[in-house]
Amino acid sequence: MAIFRTQPFLPTAFHDDATLDLDGQSALAATTAAAGVDGVAVLGTGSGEPGALRLEEVADVVAATRRGAAGLPVAVGLASTGPGALPMARAAASAGADLLVAAVPAGADRGEALTAVAELGVPLWLHHVPAVTGARLDAPALLALAEDLGAGAVVVEAAPPGDLVAGIAGEGRPATLGGLAGLFLPEEVEAGALGTTAGSAVPERLGALASRYRAEDPAAAWDAYLELLPWLRLEVGSPGLRVRKEAWRQRGVLGSARVREGTPLGTATKIAVTRRLRQVGVEVRAPYPGA
Template sequence: MADFRTVPFLPTAFHDDATLDLDGQAALAATVAAAGVDGVNVLGLTTGEVTSLRVEEIGDVVAATRRGAAGLPVGVGLGPPGAGTLALARAAAAAGADLLVAPVPAGSDPLAPLGEVAELGLPLWLHHHPAVTGARRSGDELAALATEIGAAVVVVEEAPPGDLLAVLAGGASAGVGGLAALFLPEEVEAGAVGTVAGCAVPERLVEVVARYRAEDAGAAWDAYLELLPWLRLEVGSPGLRVRKEAWRQRGVLSSGRVREGAPLAAASKLAITRRLRQVGADVSAPYPGS
């Protein structure tokens, strides 16, 4: 467990008018880096709003993240599988991405689109998220695909994650968990070597991981249960809006705006303030009335 890595996916920062907030993006990366993570990822399948970004905006997000990340590695997700994957990968590489996180596509021949990305020469992770991509594959299939294209890591976001991660454990490609850290204990027990779970309280997630690194599973479980009320609120269909509003309430982002979709209502914003306080997070801009 000493090498377990925390490499969370960050949201994409916008102003209230839905234009990119690049200073906010850098500030977000800096804040997460200061929490003690091992790297950061951007433009995740469910957290980066990548489908709402123009290709020319991709490089701006990557560059701003690198500016704030204090020298930590920056990974870049490539969005849902599709015709624009290679163009997005090239834009990310040109902006200084340290690695690419490519979704496992559906269909009988995933090698063709993934092979083109691999040819760019950057380290490559595979992202298995069937709820988003529709690509359901066994652990053996994921391991074989990773070996075929030279991917060192497979991110597994399928519940329960244990069986897939157990197949990957000890193989040529390592398994990493996600799913907003809801299954972090099960991922660790199954042999995951890290997590990409995004979290607006990264310092508490790092605390859980630190206790696992110290081989103190009991203390890690206690810290996880303390964080669980927040993780529950962050997960689900409004999870990205919850996470961005939380970063606004914590004073890191100036806006909780998502580019597409309705804003949160008052009840959710009140709950965010209460749950952040419950897990001991600093809240500099609480929702009025909380």
């Protein structure tokens, strides 16, 4: 089944002093938009550090992303569906969000919390990311929740994703999209996923891979995936955001790889970033010394 959408989550750009780098945010969006994607997304649960942002910063990030996105749709993640979710959703909508991607929370009251967001009238996707939220729903529960809320898609980030994707995908149902930095993209597509929100510092390579699925050429897509695998291995997992930001810095798109949450990368990983980027054929403008 052909992929119809590649809408990667971008990191939030900061200066070395941890203030927002809005020019860098626009540059991230512009570079990604030029890579042949269908849209861009920001403030992802595991990729955008939304919990470290003030409400006014949320609007600034969304607006800066829209400036760089070349008219492509901009999706905005809502990491929390607690008391702060509705103000965050309103701030995102007022700054030009085309789509809200709400993390599915743990707890029996999840439907009530998500309903308030859905009632804003901005198109809604659900984001199932149990490693972050602790919510572990099966496919029927996710499908029922999506249908109750009128959600257009469910983003599945649970490894391995195949059974969940297959249980949700189907004619007349909300679209199912993958994530997890693209590491399981072949399995997601084989199970019926219609796209991916995988964040990546090499979006042009991810877009080229997706185009092979659009062309209904899974053999060529598999070859492209294997070529990209050395990078995907490095970018996925708990240090993935820091790896991604360092890669964007080395590519010359960001001036700083600063994160507000988490410790900086060590020398060995920064060297590995340079080597793996080169290995998959990506230009490195600011390689780490010694790589």
